[in-house]
Amino acid sequence: MIGDSNKPKITIRHLLTHTSGLAAGLRRDYEWSGYKNGIVMAAGEPSQGKAGFDYRYSDLNFILLGEIVARVSGMPLQDYCRQEIFLPLGMKETSYLPDPKLKGRIAPTTLLADGSLLRGIVHDPTARRMGGVAGHAGLFSSTDDLARFARVLLNGGGGVLKPETIRLMTSVQSPANIDSRRGLGFDIDSPYSSLRGELYPKGSFGHTGWTGTSMWIDRASESFVIFLSNRNHPFGGNVLALRSKLGTLAAKATGFNFSTVTETLPKVVPKSPKSPNVLNGIDVLERDQFAALKGMRVGLITNQTGINKRRITTIDLLHCSDKVDLKLLFGPEHGIRGTLDEKVEDGVDDKTKLPVVSLYAGEDRRKPKAEHLAEIDALVFDMQDIGTRFYTFISTMGLAMEAAADAGLKFVVLDRVNPIGANKVAGPMRDGDPTFTSFHQVPLQHGMTIGEIARLYQKEHCPKLKLTVIPVENWRRGMRFDETGLPWIKPSPNMPNLAAATLYPGLGLLEFTNVSVGRGTKFPFEVFGASYIDEEVFARKLSAAQLPGLAFVPVRFTPTASKFAKEECGGARIILKDPANCPSVELGILLAQTLRELYPKKWEIKKLNTLLRHPKTETAIKSLKPRKEIVNSWETGLEKFTPRRSGVLLYR
Structure with missing residues (x-):
């Protein structure tokens, strides 16, 4: 898999x-359907940890495993399971998509919103x-069939599984540094045990199911306990304590002397993942004991992204340092804590009691x-940019540089990495006068850090400014965040x-037009749509363009804020399959073209140039x-930008 730095390691x-x-x-946060769409989204979901170092029970793991079985076998998962497992083992009552004739024997799992019972249809x-x-849900079975399967695991495989396969499945296969121990699929010793x-004993194994089902198997006593309950119907419940009691009672019923069984689990060997020692400007400044600001009275332009590697804010670091006299704070768009979406007013920082001057209280x-x-x-600047011309933090910095130059002040930029990578330059140059969302004469995706942008602006517009950039260390241009x-x-x-940051140069480009870019959903800048869009037609049209690194799933969603608030929208969930090669700006053009072609009377193009420029x-x-043809038309402008950019770059 690809999609982030973790996935190739899985x-x-x-x-x-x-x-x-x-x-x-x-x-x-949206409605969708279809097996293939589910696989695309499961593979595209961003990682939440590091392979081999984090234990997290994940449906995605087994959704993907089910697809792997289907691809390797060349058969749909349900057919492979029936042909290779259920029929050879005589499990006649086990299947996906059970025969409607069996509905009377199937326990309902919950009441649906329309008052009907969910019965004979997967609960998940x-x-x-x-x-x-x-791969993670949908199988129906009976106690008789599950007992047959448990006996197969205890008795050597029943001709379907090799004994050595069973040993692998039912012994600890988790990495040695993980203290939640699992076999291949089976739970052995974890919070779910x-x-x-x-x-x-801890060498026994089994599994649980969301609706209250469970099975536990012990080799030493050659026993197993199967519990098919329904904790959801009709109003939910908890069976954890009952499961545990049943496990104890079942073990007692065997008459086996469990004191003769010694624990066989291998010891946990702690190990931490290797992490690159990338230092942002504030980390370098702190390490060097604030030498660049020693003895100075300082004003700080920052927000919640102004933190060091230990998540301590730049505000606190400067305020507590005896080398620096922090006098006042300046709040950009969204404020110094990054929580505001509207006008930002002057005030006082609750923690430090320093005055806060708003830089977003009007033009x-x-x-x-x-x-x-x-x-x-x-004047010190420390905020995380995301590499896009119309993201206004670079505009705030440019205006502050002009003010510092006029006042004869030193201007210090604490540089930060470009999170979407700083080796990709894309999109048209600004054609027209500067605005707050198009302050610098740079492409839409400029491929620079905020410190490099500062060097460019000083060179071209503020040559008298006393600029210092505290650079990032141990970072390469091609590294993503x-x-x-x-x-x-x-x-923000x-x-x-x-x-969201990766897709922002494309989706954000259109947000002044009458479309939703996902604001007011759990997927800002990952879903895109409008009330007038047919999601199936729209997603199919986008997919046909075959943009590299991207996939499109038809969805329906209802934003709670911004465009189309509380209106159901059709559109697409945009899946990042390969972020490093995602043509984000070209994606924006594709979205605009598709809207223009499919909905020429409903999509209002008149505000497209607000951010496009x-x-x-x-x-x-x-x-x-x-x-x-459109993308190629930008080449002349980008060629002229190349030497301007090259002359101020700080990193390889």
Whole structure:
């Protein structure tokens, strides 16, 4: 798998032992359906940990394993299981998608919103959307069949499994550093093992099911306990304590002397993942004992992303240092804590009691005023940019640089990595006068760090400015944020993760038009749509373009805020299959072209140029020019930008 820095490291064993680092399941904030769409989304879900170092029970692991079985065998999962496992073992009552004739023997699991019972249909919502067949859920069985399967595991495989395969499945296969021990699929000793009860030894094994089902098997006593309950119907419940008691009672009923069984689990050997020692500018400044600011009275432009590797804020570091006199704070768009989406007012920081001057309280307040700078010697800038021209933090920095130059102050940029990589330059140059969302004459995706942008702007517009950039250390231009080991903090309220940041240059480009870019959902800048869009037609059209590194799943969603708030929208969930090669800006052009072609009367193109700032591209989209022709038309501008950019770069 690809998609982030963790996925290429995932093995089959990681999936089987729930140590892949994948998320627990699919995030849910929209409606979708289809087996293939489920696989695409499972493979595209961002990792939440590191393979081999984090235990997290994950449905995604087994969704993907089920697809692997289907691909390797060349058969649908349900057919392979029936032909190779159930029929040879005589498990006649076990299957996916049970015969409707068996409905009377199947326990209902829950009441649906319309008052009907869910019965004979898989309870798990993801498996249900995938058509009832998935690697993690959807199998129906009986106690007789499960008892037959348990005996096969105790008695050598029944001609279906080799004894050595059973030994692998039922012995610890988790990495030695993981203290939650699992076999290949089976639980052995983890937070889910309470059904073992008080007597069964730690070498025993089994599994649980969400609806209250469980099975536990012990080789020493040659016994097993199967419990098919339904904790969901009708109003939910908890069977953890009951499972444990049943496990104890079953073990007692065997009459076996469990004191003769010694624990056979291998010892846990702690081990930490190797993490690159990337240092942002604030980490370097702190390590060097604030030498660049020693003895200075300082003003600080920052927000919640201004932190060091230990998540201590730049505000606190400067405020507590005896080398620096931090006098006041400046709050950009979203404020110094990054929680505001509207106008930001002046105030006082609750923690430090320092005055906070707003740089986002109106167009005439975006630039620090002379009276704010009169009592300081240096203006420091520390915020996480995301590598896109219309993300306004670089505009705030540019205006502050002008103010510092006018006041004769030192301007210090604490550089930070470009999270989406700094070796990709894409999109048109600005064609027109500067605006707050198009402040610098750079491409839409500029491929620079904020410190390099500062060097460019000083060179071209503020040559008298006394600029110091504290550089990032141990970072390469091609590294994305998830390869740095640095903590991710939302740069703004609707930038929750690296996937959103990667797609932002494309989706954000269109958000002044009448579309939803996912604001007011759990997937800002990962879903895209509008009330007038037919999701099936739209996603199919996007998929046909075959943009590298991307997949499109038709979805319906209802934003709670921003465009189309509380209106159901059709559209697409955009899956990052290969973020490093994702053509984000070209994606924005594809979305615009598709809207123009499918919904010429409903999509309002008139505000597209607000962030695009390139009338020729806007005209080409209106005229439905080929996408590649549009992309190629930017080359002349990018060629002229190359030497300007090269002259200020700090990193290889």
